[in-house]
Amino acid sequence: MVIVRLLVWVVLVALIPVRVTAEAPNRHNVDFSGSWELDYQLSDHPSEKIRYLYIQARAQAERAAERAQKSGRYVDPRIFNVQSVVGLGRLTEKIAQATVLTITQEDDHIVISRNDDFALVCDFGEMGWKENAIGIEGCAWDEDQLAFQIALPDGLSVFHQFSIAADRSRINVATTVKVSGVSYPFTLNRVYMPFEPGEGMFECTYTIANQTSCTLSGRNE
Amino acid sequence: MNKLHGLVVVALVCFLGGCGTPRTDPEQASLPEPVDVALVVFQDTEADLARLNLSIAVFDVKSEIENSIYSSKIQVSSVERRYLPFRLKETLDRAGFWGAVRVMPQTDLNSEINVKGTVLFSDGVELRLQILAVDATGRVWLDRIYHDVTSDLDYSTDPSYQIDPFQDLYNRVSNDLSDMLGSYTKLDRDLLLNVAMLKYARELSPETFGRYLSEDMGVITLNGLPSEDDPLLQKVQRIRESEYLFADSVDQHYESLHKQIGPTYAWWRYYSYELIEGNRKLTKVDATRGATRGSWYAMERIYKTYKESKMNEDALRELTNSFDRETEPTVAELAGSVIRLTGTLDRQYEEWRRLLRELYRNETGY
Numbered sequence: 001m002v003i004v005r006l007l008v009w010v011v012l013v014a015l016i017p018v019r020v021t022a023e024a025p026n027r028h029n030v031d032f033s034g035s036w037e038l039d040y041q042l043s044d045h046p047s048e049k050i051r052y053l054y055i056q057a058r059a060q061a062e063r064a065a066e067r068a069q070k071s072g073r074y075v076d077p078r079i080f081n082v083q084s085v086v087g088l089g090r091l092t093e094k095i096a097q098a099t100v101l102t103i104t105q106e107d108d109h110i111v112i113s114r115n116d117d118f119a120l121v122c123d124f125g126e127m128g129w130k131e132n133a134i135g136i137e138g139c140a141w142d143e144d145q146l147a148f149q150i151a152l153p154d155g156l157s158v159f160h161q162f163s164i165a166a167d168r169s170r171i172n173v174a175t176t177v178k179v180s181g182v183s184y185p186f187t188l189n190r191v192y193m194p195f196e197p198g199e200g201m202f203e204c205t206y207t208i209a210n211q212t213s214c215t216l217s218g219r220n221e
Numbered sequence: 222m223n224k225l226h227g228l229v230v231v232a233l234v235c236f237l238g239g240c241g242t243p244r245t246d247p248e249q250a251s252l253p254e255p256v257d258v259a260l261v262v263f264q265d266t267e268a269d270l271a272r273l274n275l276s277i278a279v280f281d282v283k284s285e286i287e288n289s290i291y292s293s294k295i296q297v298s299s300v301e302r303r304y305l306p307f308r309l310k311e312t313l314d315r316a317g318f319w320g321a322v323r324v325m326p327q328t329d330l331n332s333e334i335n336v337k338g339t340v341l342f343s344d345g346v347e348l349r350l351q352i353l354a355v356d357a358t359g360r361v362w363l364d365r366i367y368h369d370v371t372s373d374l375d376y377s378t379d380p381s382y383q384i385d386p387f388q389d390l391y392n393r394v395s396n397d398l399s400d401m402l403g404s405y406t407k408l409d410r411d412l413l414l415n416v417a418m419l420k421y422a423r424e425l426s427p428e429t430f431g432r433y434l435s436e437d438m439g440v441i442t443l444n445g446l447p448s449e450d451d452p453l454l455q456k457v458q459r460i461r462e463s464e465y466l467f468a469d470s471v472d473q474h475y476e477s478l479h480k481q482i483g484p485t486y487a488w489w490r491y492y493s494y495e496l497i498e499g500n501r502k503l504t505k506v507d508a509t510r511g512a513t514r515g516s517w518y519a520m521e522r523i524y525k526t527y528k529e530s531k532m533n534e535d536a537l538r539e540l541t542n543s544f545d546r547e548t549e550p551t552v553a554e555l556a557g558s559v560i561r562l563t564g565t566l567d568r569q570y571e572e573w574r575r576l577l578r579e580l581y582r583n584e585t586g587y
Contacts, residue, residue: 117528152523154519
C-alpha cells in the first residue's frame with residue numbers, strides 16, 4: 001500500500017513541469033499586494049486562442065499526415081488529437097476565470113483571493129509540496145515570479161505563474177494546464193490592472209455567530 | 222536522471238513528512254470511537270470531610286504550526302487555553318467534591334490542588350489534552366493524556382456553548398480527580414490544608430515560615446505548625462483572605478470571557494467539524510464522480526472537486542481570522558486598576574503578588 005502510494009506521488013509530481021527552483025523567500029522583494037481587475041485588452045481571449053491553436057494544430061497534423069503519406073507510411077490521424085486543444089482550452093478558461101484579484105502579502109506569506117474561486121495561498125517559510133484532500137500543491141519563487149503548482153488525479157496539472165511590472169501597473173498571470181496523454185500544454189495569459197475598491201453603500205462584517213451582517217451608513221439594516 | 226532522482230526524493234520527503242496539510246493530526250487515521258462518560262457527583266456521606274480548593278492554570282498550547290500562514294489557528298489556540306480550563310472548572314463545580322474551583326493565570330500557591338493542562342490537539346473533531354494535577358505537598362494525582370472525538374450526533378443541532386461536544390473528556394478528568402480524592406482520609410486532607418497555608422506564608426516570609434516545611438525533590442514535608450495565635454500567622458491569614466478575593470475576581474474574568482466568546486467558539490468548532498469532515502469525505506469519493514475517466518468532462522469534475530476542497534479551506538481560514546477579530550483582549554477593571562485580560566493578566570497577577578509581599582513587610586517589618 002505504501003509503495004503504491006509512493007508511486008502515485010512520483011507519477012503525480014513527475015507530470016508537473018519542473019520550472020521552479022527552491023529559493024530564499026522573496027529575495028527580489030516583489031510585492032503583489034493590492035486590488036486588481038482583469039484588463040480585457042491585454043489579456044488572452046480564450047476563444048480566439050483556442051481557435052488559433054486549433055488551426056495551428058490541425059495544419060501541423062495535416063502536414064505530418066502528408067509527409068507520412070509521401071513516404072508511404074500510414075499515420076492514424078487520431079494521434080494528433082486536435083480536438084483536445086478545444087477541451088484543454090475550455091478547461092484552462094474555467095480555471096483562469098477570475099476577473100478580480102485581492103492580494104494580501106506579508107513578509108512570510110501571500111493570500112491571493114480570486115472572485116468565485118478559491119484563494120491561492122503561499123507560506124514563504126514552507127514552500128514545499130503540500131498534500132491536499134484531492135491532490136498535491138506547491139508554490140515557489142522563480143526569480144521574481146511566484147509560481148503555484150497543482151497536481152491532480154488522472155494526470156491533470158495546473159500551473160499559475162505570477163509576475164508584476166516594475167511600475168506595478170499590471171500583473172500577469174500565466175495559467176498553464178497540462179493533461180497526461182496530450183503532448184502540448186495550454187497557456188492563458190490574464191493581465192490585471194490595479195483598481196481602488198469603491199466604498200459601497202453597505203459596510204459588511206463577517207462574524208462566525210452572525211455570518212455576514214451589513215450596515216447602511218453606519219446604521220444596522 | 223538527476224531530475225527523476227530529485228522528484229523521487231521530493232515525493233518521498235512529502236510522503237514521509239506529510240507535507241503539512243492544514244490538519245496535521247498524526248493519529249487522524251486511527252481515531253477511537255467516542256465513549257460516553259457520566260459525571261460522578263458528590264454524595265452526602267462524605268459531608269464531614271474538609272473541602273480542598275482546586276485551581277486550574279490556563280492551559281499551555283502545543284502548536285506545530287507557529288510559522289505557518291495557518292497561524293490564525295494560533296489565535297483560536299490562545300482563546301482555547303483560557304476557555305477550556307473554564308469548561309473543566311464548570312464540570313468540577315458540578316461534581317461538587319471541591320471547595321473553591323478557580324481558573325488562574327498560573328499555578329496558584331494558595332490552593333491545595335493545582336491542575337495544569339496542555340492542549341495537544343483541538344480542531345472541533347478531536348480534542349486531546351494532557352492533564353497534570355499536583356497537590357500542595359508535590360504529590361502527583363494525575364498525569365495523563367485525555368482524548369475525545371466528536372460525531373455527527375454532537376453537532377446535530379445548532380451549537381450552544383452550554384453544551385460541549387467534548388463533555389465526556391471533562392467528565393473523565395473530574396471522575397479521575399474525585400477518585401483520587403476519595404482515597405484521602407481526613408488526616409491527609411488536613412495535612413494538605415496546613416501545607417498549602419504554610420507554603421503561602423513561606424512565600425510572603427521565607428525567613429519566618431520556611432522552617433515549618435522541608436522540600437526534597439519537589440515533595441514537601443510538614444515539620445511542624447506555628448501556634449494558632451501567632452500574630453505573624455494571623456497577618457498571613459488576613460492577606461490570604463484578600464488573595465482569595467483577588468483569585469475570585471480573576472476567576473470571574475475567565476467566566477465572563479467564557480460567556481463572551483462561548484457562542485463564537487462553539488460556532489467555530491461546529492464549522493471546523495463540518496469542513497474537516499467534508500474534506501475527509503472528499504478524499505474518499507472518486508474525484509471524477511462517475512464521469513468517464515480521461516474525458517474532458519472527467520477532468521472538469523476532478524478540478525471541481527479540488528476547487529470545493531480548497532474553498533472549504535478558505536472558509537476555515539476566514540472563520541479562524543474572524544474568531545481572532547471577535548475575541549480581542551478584554552479590558553476590565555480589577556482591584557482599582559484597568560487591565561487587559563490577554564497576557565497582561567499574568568503580569569497583573571505577578572504584580573499583585575509583589576504588592577502583597579510588600580504589604581506584609583510593611584505591616585510586620587520582616
